[in-house]
Amino acid sequence: MGQFFTPPSISTLLSTLVMDIEHIQSQVKRRGFVTLSEPASGSGAMVIAFANSMLELGINYQQHLHVTLVDLDIRAVHMAFIQLSLLHIPAVVVHGNTLTLVEHSQWHTPSHVMNLFDYKLRRGFSLESEMGNAYLKANPGTQLADFTGGVRR
Numbered sequence: 001m002g003q004f005f006t007p008p009s010i011s012t013l014l015s016t017l018v019m020d021i022e023h024i025q026s027q028v029k030r031r032g033f034v035t036l037s038e039p040a041s042g043s044g045a046m047v048i049a050f051a052n053s054m055l056e057l058g059i060n061y062q063q064h065l066h067v068t069l070v071d072l073d074i075r076a077v078h079m080a081f082i083q084l085s086l087l088h089i090p091a092v093v094v095h096g097n098t099l100t101l102v103e104h105s106q107w108h109t110p111s112h113v114m115n116l117f118d119y120k121l122r123r124g125f126s127l128e129s130e131m132g133n134a135y136l137k138a139n140p141g142t143q144l145a146d147f148t149g150g151v152r153r
Contacts, residue, residue: 003073005042011049019053028064032126039098041069044080051089066117067091070098081107090117 006014027034038047047069051061059065067084069091071077077095084091090111096103112118125131 003042003076006045008045008049011045012052015046015049015053019050021057024054024057024059028059028129030130031124032129032132033064033066033120035121036065036067038067038069041071041080041093042076044069044083044093047080047089047091048083048087051087062088062090062111063115065090066112066121068094070094070096072097074104077105077107081109085109085111090115 024034036047036050038044041047047067051065054061054065067089069077069080069084071080071094074095077093080091081093084093088111089109091109092112093107093109094103095105095107120126125135127133127136
């Protein structure tokens with residue numbers, strides 16, 4: 001059983017072909033971010049190509065993209081984690097099996113932690129988005145998470 005990693009040129013082509021620009025722009029405006037799932041991530045080349053395509057559209061992937069990647073091979077998980085961390089892409093990299101849903105470990109990139117994506121994903125939107133503004137107006141006493149993981153008023 002061998003492994004084959006997608007070349008960057010093919011990754012770029014595929015991300016360009018499948019990217020729905022209007023949907024991405026509307027989701028970023030409405031929710032503050034888009035999510036991407038990569039069930040067989042390898043080294044993360046497809047995700048990196050997608051992030052670069054977002055950047056070409058003028059959308060900062062470091063703030064407006066969250067990715068969940070899964071791979072069976074721990075070496076591929078390590079490669080993806082390092083690359084996404086260096087590019088400051090918010091992500092959870094899972095060492096596991098997409099088909100059987102067995103998870104061995106999860107790796108959160110520094111950008112995932114620094115951008116408080118645990119809270120954003122649970123809530124479903126960023127407080128800087130249209131939904132976030134409406135939520136804050138409707139709930140003026142809302143508690144916001146601080147960087148220590150605690151809560152402030």
